Each structure stands twice: as C-alpha cells, then as structure tokens.
Amino acid sequence: MEAVIFILSPISGRMADRYGSRVLCSVGLAVNAAALFWFSTLNEKSSYFAVLISLVLFGLELRYSVLLI
Helix, strand or coil: CHHHHHHHHHHHHHHHHHHCHHHHHHHHHHHHHHHHHHHHHCCCCCCHHHHHHHHHHHHHHHHHHHCCC
16 A cells, blocks of 8 residues: 555656645545445455555555545
8 A cells, every 4th residue: 555655756746736735635535435336345255456456545545635635
C-alpha cells in the first residue's frame, strides 16, 4: 500500500493543481467505497491476488483523498 502511495505522490500533486483537491477527494472516496466493498467479499479462501487488488485500491484512496486534505 505504501508503494502505491510513493509512486502516485508526484502524479497526484500535479493532478491536484490541475483539477483541484475537491474532485480528487471525491474520486478517492468513491475508490475507498469500492475497496471496502471488495474487502467485505473476502474470506479465508480468497486468493492472494484478490487481497492484493483490494489493498491497491485502498492505497489509491489514501493517496487521493486523505493525504490531499
């Protein structure tokens, strides 16, 4: 999750300058909802790939909503 944040930091800064932080926060919270829904569907038999995708989505959300505020 931290790797996604590290990679997207310069990109999200440029996007915040271009589109504004309000739009990016809204998109980030929508991605957060998708990640939390994906987390709710996981169980003990879920594959590593499914867990990885949900963590990447949650990392994207952190970059675009929480850290821009």
